[in-house]
Each structure stands twice: as structure tokens, then as C-alpha cells.
Amino acid sequence: MERILEKWQHILYAGFGTYPKSKKLLIASLLLAIAGLVSTIYILSIPPFLPGTI
Secondary structure, eight states, rough: HHHHHHHHHHHHHHHHHHOOHHHHHHHHHHHHHHHHHHHHHHHHHHHGGGGTTO
């Protein structure tokens, strides 16, 4: 888990030039990114069910 958080910290620093100093905020940002990725994949996988996407 520590290695994953360390890598996530490096990704945030490379992308934004900063990262959360608190471990709880770092975990929260990682979970938010994962949730966003999962919801994006889910939404993109169901276009036939969305109105106007026939």
C-alpha cells in the first residue's frame, strides 16, 4: 500500500506540481481518481442505453 501511495504521490507531483501532504488526503485523492475512472468506463460501455446515442 505504501508503494502505491508513493507512486500516486509522484504522479500528482508530476501532473500538478503539488500533492496532498496528509496521508488521508492522498488516499482520498487516489480513491476519487479510481472512482472517476470506473464511472467513466461504465458510462462509455453503455452508449446504446443513453438517449440520443443510437
